[in-house]
Amino acid sequence: METTQLDPFDRKILALLQADARLTNNDLSATVNLSPSQCSRRRQRLEEEGYIKGYRAVLDRDRLGFSLTNMVTVTLATHNRDNARRFAELVARLPEVQEAHALTGEMDYILKVVTPNLKALSEFVNGELLPHEAVQHVKTAIVLETLKETGSLPL
Incomplete structure (x- = not known):
């Protein structure tokens, strides 16, 4: 699929939608100074070209009872493609994992994990991560306070 360059109108539409995905084409029109039909066509093109990957509620x-946010670092038992794939499959099926990133340096992965309490964190680490064949070592850090959390890109 051919992608086009983003112009200032596209960037403004993307910035507005990432702040509030519920905006209608009429809402966008009033802010970006394009007609609702032009905003609709641009939004559809941005979706089709993959600039907008989806919409969701935060x-x-x-x-909802998930007041404990945890950062969990994981070191794999062995460093090979199959082990990394097995770990990725494990992470994909664990709903507590909100983010998972492969790292350079001392640790192989860092996970952002939400749990209702310390007992649930312990069960997650001891029942899911540590018994897995791909995992050698796990370290946890409990988030005391979140200073900033956003999925917004600096458009």
């Missing part, structure tokens, strides 16, 4: 972790 839920309140605390209200």
